[in-house]
Amino acid sequence: MLHNIRVRVNGEWVEACVPSHRRLLDFLREDLDLIGAKEGCGGGECGACTVLVNGEPINSCLVLAVEADGAEVLTVEGLGDAKDLDPVQEAFVQNSALQCGYCIPGMVMSAKALLIRNPNPTRDEVVEAISGNLCRCTGYARIVDAIMQAAQAADAAGPAPAGRAAGHAPAAEVSRAGGE
Amino acid sequence: MLLPFDYVRARSREEAVDLALRAGADGKFLAGGTDLLVRMHDRQLRPQMVIDLKGVSGLQGVSCCDGEGLVIGAATPLNRLIRDEAVRSKYGLLAEAAHTVGSLQIRNRASLGGNISNASPAADTAPALLLYEAEIVTWGASGRREIPVGEFFKGPGATALAEGEFVSQIRLPVLKERSYGVYLKLGRTSAVDLAIASVAALALEGGEVRIALGAVAPTPIRVKEAEAILRSRKDEGAIREAAAAARRRAAPISDIRASKEYRLEMTEVLAARAIEQALAGLAAGGR
Ligand SMILES: Cc1cc2nc3c(=O)[nH]c(=O)nc-3n(C[C@H](O)[C@H](O)[C@H](O)COP(=O)(O)OP(=O)(O)OC[C@H]3O[C@@H](n4cnc5c(N)ncnc54)[C@H](O)[C@@H]3O)c2cc1C
Ligand code: FES
Ligand code: FES
Numbered sequence: 001m002l003h004n005i006r007v008r009v010n011g012e013w014v015e016a017c018v019p020s021h022r023r024l025l026d027f028l029r030e031d032l033d034l035i036g037a038k039e040g041c042g043g044g045e046c047g048a049c050t051v052l053v054n055g056e057p058i059n060s061c062l063v064l065a066v067e068a069d070g071a072e073v074l075t076v077e078g079l080g081d082a083k084d085l086d087p088v089q090e091a092f093v094q095n096s097a098l099q100c101g102y103c104i105p106g107m108v109m110s111a112k113a114l115l116i117r118n119p120n121p122t123r124d125e126v127v128e129a130i131s132g133n134l135c136r137c138t139g140y141a142r143i144v145d146a147i148m149q150a151a152q153a154a155d156a157a158g159p160a161p162a163g164r165a166a167g168h169a170p171a172a173e174v175s176r177a178g179g180e
Numbered sequence: 181m182l183l184p185f186d187y188v189r190a191r192s193r194e195e196a197v198d199l200a201l202r203a204g205a206d207g208k209f210l211a212g213g214t215d216l217l218v219r220m221h222d223r224q225l226r227p228q229m230v231i232d233l234k235g236v237s238g239l240q241g242v243s244c245c246d247g248e249g250l251v252i253g254a255a256t257p258l259n260r261l262i263r264d265e266a267v268r269s270k271y272g273l274l275a276e277a278a279h280t281v282g283s284l285q286i287r288n289r290a291s292l293g294g295n296i297s298n299a300s301p302a303a304d305t306a307p308a309l310l311l312y313e314a315e316i317v318t319w320g321a322s323g324r325r326e327i328p329v330g331e332f333f334k335g336p337g338a339t340a341l342a343e344g345e346f347v348s349q350i351r352l353p354v355l356k357e358r359s360y361g362v363y364l365k366l367g368r369t370s371a372v373d374l375a376i377a378s379v380a381a382l383a384l385e386g387g388e389v390r391i392a393l394g395a396v397a398p399t400p401i402r403v404k405e406a407e408a409i410l411r412s413r414k415d416e417g418a419i420r421e422a423a424a425a426a427r428r429r430a431a432p433i434s435d436i437r438a439s440k441e442y443r444l445e446m447t448e449v450l451a452a453r454a455i456e457q458a459l460a461g462l463a464a465g466g467r
Contacts, residue, residue, distance in 0.1 A: 132283020
Protein backbone atom coordinates (compact mmCIF):
# COMPACT_ATOMS: atom_id res chain seq x y z
CA MET A 1 0.00 0.00 0.00
CA LEU A 2 1.35 3.44 -0.95
CA HIS A 3 0.76 6.72 0.85
CA ASN A 4 1.32 10.30 -0.22
CA ILE A 5 2.93 12.15 2.65
CA ARG A 6 4.09 15.69 3.30
CA VAL A 7 6.76 16.11 5.93
CA ARG A 8 8.64 19.23 6.91
CA VAL A 9 12.24 18.05 7.09
CA ASN A 10 14.83 20.51 8.39
CA GLY A 11 12.55 23.40 7.57
CA GLU A 12 11.56 22.35 4.05
CA TRP A 13 8.36 20.63 3.06
CA VAL A 14 8.98 17.35 1.29
CA GLU A 15 6.30 15.45 -0.61
CA ALA A 16 6.76 11.77 -1.22
CA CYS A 17 5.00 8.54 -1.92
CA VAL A 18 5.99 5.82 0.55
CA PRO A 19 4.94 2.23 1.13
CA SER A 20 3.33 1.44 4.50
CA HIS A 21 6.36 -0.45 5.75
CA ARG A 22 8.88 2.35 5.11
CA ARG A 23 10.32 3.42 8.46
CA LEU A 24 11.02 7.09 9.07
CA LEU A 25 14.70 6.13 9.44
CA ASP A 26 14.81 4.58 5.94
CA PHE A 27 12.79 7.43 4.48
CA LEU A 28 15.38 9.92 5.76
CA ARG A 29 18.43 7.86 4.82
CA GLU A 30 17.39 6.20 1.56
CA ASP A 31 14.84 8.57 0.05
CA LEU A 32 16.19 11.92 1.25
CA ASP A 33 19.86 10.95 1.51
CA LEU A 34 20.04 12.33 5.05
CA ILE A 35 22.41 9.74 6.44
CA GLY A 36 23.14 11.37 9.79
CA ALA A 37 20.66 9.23 11.68
CA LYS A 38 22.08 5.71 11.93
CA GLU A 39 20.63 2.29 12.44
CA GLY A 40 22.31 0.59 15.38
CA CYS A 41 19.83 -1.92 16.75
CA GLY A 42 16.61 -1.25 14.85
CA GLY A 43 14.72 -1.90 18.08
CA GLY A 44 14.63 1.22 20.22
CA GLU A 45 17.60 0.30 22.39
CA CYS A 46 20.54 2.35 21.11
CA GLY A 47 19.28 5.80 20.09
CA ALA A 48 21.59 6.07 17.04
CA CYS A 49 18.49 6.81 14.96
CA THR A 50 17.27 9.66 17.18
CA VAL A 51 15.68 12.60 15.37
CA LEU A 52 13.24 15.23 16.59
CA VAL A 53 9.61 14.98 15.55
CA ASN A 54 7.66 18.10 16.46
CA GLY A 55 10.53 19.02 18.76
CA GLU A 56 10.62 15.76 20.71
CA PRO A 57 13.35 13.12 20.38
CA ILE A 58 12.13 9.77 19.07
CA ASN A 59 13.70 6.60 17.71
CA SER A 60 13.17 6.88 13.95
CA CYS A 61 13.55 3.09 13.62
CA LEU A 62 10.25 2.73 15.50
CA VAL A 63 8.20 5.24 13.53
CA LEU A 64 6.68 4.64 10.11
CA ALA A 65 7.28 7.31 7.48
CA VAL A 66 3.52 7.49 6.94
CA GLU A 67 3.06 8.26 10.64
CA ALA A 68 5.21 11.37 10.16
CA ASP A 69 2.77 12.81 7.61
CA GLY A 70 2.27 16.48 8.47
CA ALA A 71 5.00 16.48 11.09
CA GLU A 72 8.09 18.59 11.52
CA VAL A 73 11.29 16.52 11.51
CA LEU A 74 14.70 17.81 12.52
CA THR A 75 17.81 15.75 11.79
CA VAL A 76 21.44 16.49 12.52
CA GLU A 77 21.78 17.87 8.97
CA GLY A 78 19.29 20.57 9.96
CA LEU A 79 21.48 21.84 12.78
CA GLY A 80 24.51 23.08 10.96
CA ASP A 81 27.26 22.17 8.53
CA ALA A 82 31.05 22.10 8.63
CA LYS A 83 31.23 25.84 8.02
CA ASP A 84 28.56 26.81 10.47
CA LEU A 85 28.21 24.38 13.33
CA ASP A 86 25.41 24.45 15.84
CA PRO A 87 26.72 25.28 19.35
CA VAL A 88 25.96 21.69 20.39
CA GLN A 89 28.08 20.33 17.55
CA GLU A 90 30.80 22.88 18.28
CA ALA A 91 30.89 21.79 21.93
CA PHE A 92 31.25 18.12 20.93
CA VAL A 93 34.26 19.03 18.76
CA GLN A 94 35.87 21.17 21.45
CA ASN A 95 35.47 18.48 24.09
CA SER A 96 36.65 15.65 21.81
CA ALA A 97 33.35 14.05 22.70
CA LEU A 98 33.47 11.51 19.91
CA GLN A 99 35.52 8.67 18.54
CA CYS A 100 34.00 6.58 15.75
CA GLY A 101 31.08 8.99 15.60
CA TYR A 102 28.37 6.42 14.96
CA CYS A 103 26.27 7.40 17.97
CA ILE A 104 26.96 11.12 17.68
CA PRO A 105 24.11 12.34 15.45
CA GLY A 106 21.69 10.70 17.88
CA MET A 107 23.52 12.09 20.91
CA VAL A 108 23.54 15.57 19.40
CA MET A 109 19.81 15.43 18.67
CA SER A 110 19.01 14.24 22.19
CA ALA A 111 21.17 17.06 23.53
CA LYS A 112 19.47 19.57 21.26
CA ALA A 113 16.02 18.43 22.40
CA LEU A 114 17.07 18.81 26.02
CA LEU A 115 18.42 22.32 25.52
CA ILE A 116 15.31 23.42 23.64
CA ARG A 117 13.19 22.26 26.58
CA ASN A 118 15.57 23.16 29.34
CA PRO A 119 18.34 25.65 28.45
CA ASN A 120 20.04 25.29 31.84
CA PRO A 121 20.13 21.60 32.67
CA THR A 122 21.94 20.08 35.61
CA ARG A 123 24.49 17.35 34.96
CA ASP A 124 21.95 14.77 36.13
CA GLU A 125 19.38 16.11 33.69
CA VAL A 126 21.92 15.76 30.88
CA VAL A 127 22.63 12.15 31.89
CA GLU A 128 18.91 11.45 31.94
CA ALA A 129 18.41 13.07 28.54
CA ILE A 130 20.99 10.82 26.87
CA SER A 131 20.12 7.65 28.76
CA GLY A 132 18.44 6.33 25.62
CA ASN A 133 21.63 6.81 23.57
CA LEU A 134 24.39 4.24 23.72
CA CYS A 135 28.01 5.01 22.90
CA ARG A 136 30.41 2.10 22.76
CA CYS A 137 33.64 4.06 22.43
CA THR A 138 33.87 7.60 23.77
CA GLY A 139 32.64 7.09 27.31
CA TYR A 140 29.91 9.36 28.45
CA ALA A 141 31.90 11.84 30.56
CA ARG A 142 33.11 13.92 27.63
CA ILE A 143 29.72 13.83 25.98
CA VAL A 144 28.12 15.16 29.16
CA ASP A 145 30.86 17.81 29.41
CA ALA A 146 30.12 18.88 25.86
CA ILE A 147 26.40 19.22 26.47
CA MET A 148 27.00 21.21 29.66
CA GLN A 149 29.28 23.53 27.71
CA ALA A 150 26.76 23.91 24.91
CA ALA A 151 24.18 24.91 27.49
CA GLN A 152 26.47 27.67 28.65
CA ALA A 153 26.81 29.08 25.15
CA ALA A 154 23.88 31.42 25.49
CA ASP A 155 22.39 30.96 22.06
CA ALA A 156 22.67 27.17 22.10
CA ALA A 157 19.00 26.44 22.24
CA GLY A 158 17.81 29.20 19.98
CA PRO A 159 14.48 30.68 21.04
CA ALA A 160 13.56 28.45 23.96
CA PRO A 161 9.88 27.72 24.48
CA ALA A 162 8.45 28.39 27.91
CA GLY A 163 8.33 25.64 30.47
CA ARG A 164 10.86 23.10 31.54
CA ALA A 165 10.73 19.38 31.15
CA ALA A 166 8.96 18.08 34.18
CA GLY A 167 9.51 14.87 36.00
CA HIS A 168 12.86 13.87 34.65
CA ALA A 169 14.74 12.96 37.72
CA PRO A 170 17.60 10.63 36.87
CA ALA A 171 16.49 7.04 37.04
CA ALA A 172 18.30 5.10 39.71
CA GLU A 173 18.91 1.36 39.73
CA VAL A 174 15.96 1.03 42.04
CA SER A 175 13.97 4.05 41.05
CA ARG A 176 11.57 5.29 43.62
CA ALA A 177 8.36 7.10 43.24
CA GLY A 178 7.48 9.85 45.56
CA GLY A 179 6.87 13.52 45.78
CA GLU A 180 6.43 16.27 48.20
CA MET B 181 13.70 -3.00 7.26
CA LEU B 182 10.17 -4.20 7.83
CA LEU B 183 8.29 -6.73 5.74
CA PRO B 184 5.45 -5.24 3.67
CA PHE B 185 2.00 -4.71 5.20
CA ASP B 186 -0.93 -2.35 4.76
CA TYR B 187 -1.31 0.64 7.07
CA VAL B 188 -4.58 2.41 7.76
CA ARG B 189 -5.08 5.33 10.08
CA ALA B 190 -8.53 4.71 11.53
CA ARG B 191 -10.70 7.82 11.73
CA SER B 192 -13.33 6.50 14.10
CA ARG B 193 -13.85 3.80 16.69
CA GLU B 194 -16.24 2.00 14.36
CA GLU B 195 -13.74 2.01 11.50
CA ALA B 196 -10.99 0.67 13.77
CA VAL B 197 -13.15 -2.21 14.98
CA ASP B 198 -14.37 -2.93 11.47
CA LEU B 199 -10.88 -3.05 10.00
CA ALA B 200 -9.65 -5.26 12.83
CA LEU B 201 -12.52 -7.71 12.49
CA ARG B 202 -11.97 -7.96 8.76
CA ALA B 203 -8.23 -8.51 9.14
CA GLY B 204 -8.71 -11.08 11.91
CA ALA B 205 -5.47 -12.69 13.03
CA ASP B 206 -3.59 -10.78 10.30
CA GLY B 207 -4.43 -7.42 11.86
CA LYS B 208 -2.67 -5.48 14.61
CA PHE B 209 -3.53 -2.22 16.31
CA LEU B 210 -0.77 0.40 16.42
CA ALA B 211 -0.33 3.12 19.01
CA GLY B 212 3.26 4.19 19.75
CA GLY B 213 4.76 1.21 17.96
CA THR B 214 7.53 0.76 20.53
CA ASP B 215 6.53 -2.82 21.06
CA LEU B 216 4.76 -3.74 17.84
CA LEU B 217 7.41 -2.42 15.44
CA VAL B 218 10.19 -4.09 17.42
CA ARG B 219 8.42 -7.45 17.11
CA MET B 220 7.80 -6.86 13.42
CA HIS B 221 11.43 -5.91 12.90
CA ASP B 222 12.49 -9.12 14.66
CA ARG B 223 10.00 -11.09 12.52
CA GLN B 224 8.18 -12.37 15.61
CA LEU B 225 5.01 -10.82 14.19
CA ARG B 226 4.03 -10.48 10.54
CA PRO B 227 0.70 -8.63 10.43
CA GLN B 228 -0.75 -7.92 6.99
CA MET B 229 -2.77 -4.99 8.28
CA VAL B 230 -1.66 -2.36 10.80
CA ILE B 231 -4.46 -0.20 12.16
CA ASP B 232 -3.26 3.08 13.63
CA LEU B 233 -5.42 4.17 16.57
CA LYS B 234 -3.76 7.55 17.19
CA GLY B 235 -6.30 9.53 15.18
CA VAL B 236 -9.39 7.99 16.76
CA SER B 237 -11.33 10.52 18.81
CA GLY B 238 -11.05 10.21 22.57
CA LEU B 239 -7.77 8.31 22.42
CA GLN B 240 -5.47 11.28 23.04
CA GLY B 241 -4.90 13.33 26.14
CA VAL B 242 -5.88 13.50 29.78
CA SER B 243 -9.14 14.99 30.94
CA CYS B 244 -9.99 15.85 34.45
CA CYS B 245 -12.00 16.09 36.75
CA ASP B 246 -15.14 17.53 38.43
CA GLY B 247 -15.18 14.80 41.01
CA GLU B 248 -15.17 12.29 38.18
CA GLY B 249 -11.60 11.14 38.47
CA LEU B 250 -9.30 11.13 35.50
CA VAL B 251 -9.83 9.88 31.95
CA ILE B 252 -6.71 9.05 29.94
CA GLY B 253 -6.88 8.41 26.20
CA ALA B 254 -5.32 5.02 25.48
CA ALA B 255 -2.96 6.38 22.82
CA THR B 256 -1.61 9.18 25.02
CA PRO B 257 2.21 8.98 25.07
CA LEU B 258 3.70 8.35 28.50
CA ASN B 259 5.64 11.62 28.48
CA ARG B 260 2.38 13.55 28.19
CA LEU B 261 1.08 11.73 31.23
CA ILE B 262 4.27 12.31 33.17
CA ARG B 263 4.08 16.05 32.45
CA ASP B 264 0.37 16.36 33.16
CA GLU B 265 -0.34 18.39 36.27
CA ALA B 266 -3.50 16.48 37.26
CA VAL B 267 -1.69 13.15 36.98
CA ARG B 268 1.33 14.40 38.91
CA SER B 269 -0.62 16.00 41.71
CA LYS B 270 -3.26 13.34 42.36
CA TYR B 271 -2.02 10.14 40.73
CA GLY B 272 1.70 10.60 41.23
CA LEU B 273 2.34 6.87 41.45
CA LEU B 274 1.26 6.48 37.82
CA ALA B 275 3.52 9.33 36.69
CA GLU B 276 6.48 7.83 38.54
CA ALA B 277 5.86 4.35 37.19
CA ALA B 278 5.49 5.65 33.63
CA HIS B 279 8.77 7.48 34.06
CA THR B 280 10.63 4.19 34.53
CA VAL B 281 9.62 2.93 31.05
CA GLY B 282 12.43 2.73 28.50
CA SER B 283 14.13 5.97 27.54
CA LEU B 284 12.97 9.51 26.82
CA GLN B 285 12.66 8.61 23.12
CA ILE B 286 10.58 5.55 23.95
CA ARG B 287 8.31 7.50 26.33
CA ASN B 288 7.65 10.12 23.66
CA ARG B 289 5.94 7.37 21.62
CA ALA B 290 4.94 4.59 24.05
CA SER B 291 1.29 4.86 25.07
CA LEU B 292 -0.50 3.85 28.25
CA GLY B 293 -2.94 1.70 26.26
CA GLY B 294 -0.08 -0.06 24.49
CA ASN B 295 1.68 -0.71 27.77
CA ILE B 296 -1.28 -2.63 29.17
CA SER B 297 -2.44 -4.21 25.90
CA ASN B 298 0.95 -5.87 25.56
CA ALA B 299 0.05 -7.63 28.82
CA SER B 300 3.68 -8.09 29.74
CA PRO B 301 3.93 -9.23 33.39
CA ALA B 302 6.56 -6.49 33.66
CA ALA B 303 4.44 -3.64 32.22
CA ASP B 304 5.53 -0.80 34.46
CA THR B 305 2.26 1.11 34.56
CA ALA B 306 0.19 -1.95 35.53
CA PRO B 307 0.86 -2.05 39.31
CA ALA B 308 -0.10 1.63 39.62
CA LEU B 309 -3.29 1.08 37.62
CA LEU B 310 -4.16 -1.88 39.88
CA LEU B 311 -3.73 0.26 42.98
CA TYR B 312 -5.78 3.16 41.62
CA GLU B 313 -8.45 0.57 40.68
CA ALA B 314 -8.57 1.78 37.09
CA GLU B 315 -11.37 0.87 34.70
CA ILE B 316 -10.29 -0.09 31.20
CA VAL B 317 -12.76 1.33 28.68
CA THR B 318 -12.86 -0.69 25.46
CA TRP B 319 -14.58 -0.58 22.07
CA GLY B 320 -15.46 -3.65 20.09
CA ALA B 321 -18.07 -5.35 17.94
CA SER B 322 -20.61 -5.13 20.74
CA GLY B 323 -19.86 -1.52 21.60
CA ARG B 324 -18.39 -0.09 24.76
CA ARG B 325 -17.30 -2.09 27.79
CA GLU B 326 -15.64 -1.22 31.07
CA ILE B 327 -13.31 -3.83 32.48
CA PRO B 328 -11.82 -3.49 35.98
CA VAL B 329 -8.06 -3.53 35.49
CA GLY B 330 -7.83 -6.53 37.85
CA GLU B 331 -9.77 -8.58 35.29
CA PHE B 332 -7.99 -7.20 32.23
CA PHE B 333 -4.75 -9.20 32.41
CA LYS B 334 -5.19 -12.91 31.69
CA GLY B 335 -1.60 -14.12 31.36
CA PRO B 336 1.66 -13.23 29.61
CA GLY B 337 0.55 -11.48 26.41
CA ALA B 338 -3.13 -12.26 27.03
CA THR B 339 -5.88 -9.79 27.91
CA ALA B 340 -9.66 -9.73 28.26
CA LEU B 341 -9.92 -7.98 24.86
CA ALA B 342 -12.12 -9.79 22.34
CA GLU B 343 -11.30 -10.05 18.65
CA GLY B 344 -11.38 -6.60 17.05
CA GLU B 345 -11.71 -4.90 20.42
CA PHE B 346 -9.34 -2.17 21.56
CA VAL B 347 -8.69 -0.05 24.65
CA SER B 348 -10.03 3.46 24.15
CA GLN B 349 -9.54 4.98 27.60
CA ILE B 350 -8.22 4.30 31.05
CA ARG B 351 -10.38 5.76 33.82
CA LEU B 352 -8.96 6.43 37.26
CA PRO B 353 -11.67 6.80 39.93
CA VAL B 354 -11.61 9.79 42.27
CA LEU B 355 -9.25 9.52 45.19
CA LYS B 356 -10.83 11.66 47.87
CA GLU B 357 -8.23 10.98 50.53
CA ARG B 358 -4.67 12.14 50.52
CA SER B 359 -2.31 9.37 49.45
CA TYR B 360 1.31 8.64 48.78
CA GLY B 361 2.56 6.10 46.28
CA VAL B 362 5.95 4.49 45.76
CA TYR B 363 7.11 2.41 42.79
CA LEU B 364 10.31 0.44 43.16
CA LYS B 365 11.62 -1.16 39.99
CA LEU B 366 14.65 -3.37 39.98
CA GLY B 367 16.32 -3.65 36.58
CA ARG B 368 19.72 -4.88 35.41
CA THR B 369 20.57 -1.34 34.38
CA SER B 370 19.26 1.99 35.55
CA ALA B 371 17.51 2.80 32.27
CA VAL B 372 16.10 1.10 29.17
CA ASP B 373 15.50 -2.28 30.79
CA LEU B 374 12.44 -4.23 31.83
CA ALA B 375 11.86 -4.98 35.50
CA ILE B 376 13.32 -8.06 37.18
CA ALA B 377 10.82 -7.41 39.92
CA SER B 378 8.78 -4.37 40.86
CA VAL B 379 6.56 -3.36 43.75
CA ALA B 380 4.06 -0.53 44.04
CA ALA B 381 2.66 0.60 47.39
CA LEU B 382 -0.02 3.22 47.91
CA ALA B 383 -0.71 4.48 51.42
CA LEU B 384 -4.08 6.18 51.91
CA GLU B 385 -5.01 8.66 54.62
CA GLY B 386 -7.84 6.44 55.88
CA GLY B 387 -5.35 3.80 56.93
CA GLU B 388 -5.43 1.50 53.92
CA VAL B 389 -2.17 0.42 52.27
CA ARG B 390 -2.44 -1.12 48.78
CA ILE B 391 0.29 -3.31 47.31
CA ALA B 392 0.88 -4.66 43.80
CA LEU B 393 3.69 -6.62 42.17
CA GLY B 394 5.12 -6.64 38.65
CA ALA B 395 7.29 -9.15 36.76
CA VAL B 396 6.95 -11.90 39.38
CA ALA B 397 3.77 -13.69 38.24
CA PRO B 398 2.01 -14.45 34.91
CA THR B 399 0.25 -11.07 35.26
CA PRO B 400 0.81 -7.99 37.39
CA ILE B 401 -0.97 -8.74 40.68
CA ARG B 402 -2.45 -6.97 43.66
CA VAL B 403 -1.72 -8.62 47.03
CA LYS B 404 -4.76 -8.26 49.26
CA GLU B 405 -3.29 -10.68 51.80
CA ALA B 406 -0.46 -8.25 52.44
CA GLU B 407 -2.87 -5.33 52.53
CA ALA B 408 -5.02 -7.04 55.18
CA ILE B 409 -2.04 -7.36 57.52
CA LEU B 410 -1.46 -3.61 57.34
CA ARG B 411 -5.06 -2.60 57.93
CA SER B 412 -4.76 -2.36 61.70
CA ARG B 413 -1.01 -2.44 62.33
CA LYS B 414 1.75 -0.54 60.59
CA ASP B 415 4.71 -1.30 62.85
CA GLU B 416 7.93 -2.87 61.67
CA GLY B 417 6.70 -6.38 62.39
CA ALA B 418 3.54 -5.84 60.34
CA ILE B 419 5.57 -4.48 57.43
CA ARG B 420 7.78 -7.58 57.56
CA GLU B 421 4.75 -9.86 57.63
CA ALA B 422 3.16 -8.01 54.72
CA ALA B 423 6.37 -8.28 52.69
CA ALA B 424 6.49 -12.01 53.42
CA ALA B 425 2.87 -12.30 52.26
CA ALA B 426 3.82 -10.54 49.02
CA ARG B 427 6.60 -13.06 48.50
CA ARG B 428 4.18 -15.96 49.05
CA ARG B 429 1.85 -14.58 46.35
CA ALA B 430 4.68 -14.18 43.85
CA ALA B 431 5.14 -17.01 41.35
CA PRO B 432 8.04 -15.89 39.21
CA ILE B 433 9.94 -17.66 36.46
CA SER B 434 13.66 -17.79 35.75
CA ASP B 435 14.73 -16.05 32.55
CA ILE B 436 17.70 -14.14 31.14
CA ARG B 437 17.03 -11.25 33.50
CA ALA B 438 17.07 -13.18 36.78
CA SER B 439 16.41 -16.48 38.50
CA LYS B 440 13.15 -17.36 40.17
CA GLU B 441 14.86 -17.45 43.58
CA TYR B 442 16.37 -13.99 43.17
CA ARG B 443 13.00 -12.59 42.12
CA LEU B 444 11.30 -14.07 45.19
CA GLU B 445 13.98 -12.70 47.49
CA MET B 446 13.81 -9.24 45.92
CA THR B 447 10.01 -9.16 45.99
CA GLU B 448 10.15 -9.35 49.77
CA VAL B 449 12.93 -6.78 50.07
CA LEU B 450 11.30 -4.32 47.67
CA ALA B 451 7.86 -4.78 49.24
CA ALA B 452 9.14 -3.91 52.71
CA ARG B 453 10.95 -0.85 51.33
CA ALA B 454 8.00 0.32 49.27
CA ILE B 455 5.57 0.03 52.20
CA GLU B 456 7.93 1.87 54.54
CA GLN B 457 8.50 4.66 52.03
CA ALA B 458 4.81 5.01 51.22
CA LEU B 459 3.90 5.31 54.90
CA ALA B 460 6.69 7.81 55.47
CA GLY B 461 5.60 9.84 52.44
CA LEU B 462 2.03 9.95 53.66
CA ALA B 463 3.13 10.96 57.15
CA ALA B 464 5.17 13.77 55.60
CA GLY B 465 2.12 15.21 53.88
CA GLY B 466 1.20 12.95 50.98
CA ARG B 467 -0.46 14.38 47.90
C1 LIG C 1 14.01 -0.14 24.22
C2 LIG C 1 12.69 -0.45 24.85
C3 LIG C 1 12.55 -0.34 26.23
C4 LIG C 1 11.34 -0.63 26.86
N1 LIG C 1 11.26 -0.51 28.20
C5 LIG C 1 10.09 -0.77 28.83
C6 LIG C 1 10.00 -0.64 30.25
O1 LIG C 1 10.96 -0.28 30.93
N2 LIG C 1 8.80 -0.92 30.84
C7 LIG C 1 7.71 -1.31 30.11
O2 LIG C 1 6.66 -1.54 30.71
N3 LIG C 1 7.77 -1.44 28.77
C8 LIG C 1 8.94 -1.19 28.11
N4 LIG C 1 9.02 -1.32 26.74
C9 LIG C 1 7.85 -1.84 26.00
C10 LIG C 1 6.94 -0.77 25.36
O3 LIG C 1 7.68 0.39 25.04
C11 LIG C 1 5.81 -0.34 26.27
O4 LIG C 1 5.06 -1.46 26.67
C12 LIG C 1 4.87 0.68 25.60
O5 LIG C 1 4.05 1.28 26.59
C13 LIG C 1 4.00 0.09 24.52
O6 LIG C 1 3.15 1.10 24.04
P1 LIG C 1 3.02 1.47 22.49
O7 LIG C 1 2.01 2.55 22.38
O8 LIG C 1 4.34 1.76 21.89
O9 LIG C 1 2.45 0.09 21.94
P2 LIG C 1 2.44 -0.51 20.47
O10 LIG C 1 3.77 -1.03 20.11
O11 LIG C 1 1.79 0.43 19.53
O12 LIG C 1 1.45 -1.73 20.75
C14 LIG C 1 1.78 -2.76 21.64
C15 LIG C 1 0.75 -3.88 21.54
O13 LIG C 1 -0.50 -3.48 22.05
C16 LIG C 1 -1.47 -3.41 21.02
N5 LIG C 1 -2.17 -2.15 21.25
C17 LIG C 1 -1.63 -0.89 21.29
N6 LIG C 1 -2.57 0.01 21.65
C18 LIG C 1 -3.71 -0.69 21.84
C19 LIG C 1 -5.03 -0.31 22.25
N7 LIG C 1 -5.34 0.96 22.53
N8 LIG C 1 -5.98 -1.28 22.34
C20 LIG C 1 -5.66 -2.59 22.07
N9 LIG C 1 -4.43 -2.99 21.70
C21 LIG C 1 -3.47 -2.06 21.58
C22 LIG C 1 -0.73 -3.52 19.71
O14 LIG C 1 -1.48 -4.20 18.73
C23 LIG C 1 0.50 -4.31 20.11
O15 LIG C 1 0.20 -5.68 20.13
C24 LIG C 1 10.23 -1.03 26.08
C25 LIG C 1 10.36 -1.12 24.68
C26 LIG C 1 11.57 -0.82 24.07
C27 LIG C 1 11.69 -0.92 22.59
S1 FES D 1 18.44 1.98 15.62
FE1 FES D 1 16.77 2.97 16.52
S2 FES D 1 17.18 2.79 18.61
FE2 FES D 1 18.78 1.62 17.73
S1 FES E 1 31.66 7.51 19.30
FE1 FES E 1 31.63 5.44 18.67
S2 FES E 1 29.70 4.79 19.39
FE2 FES E 1 29.87 6.70 20.28
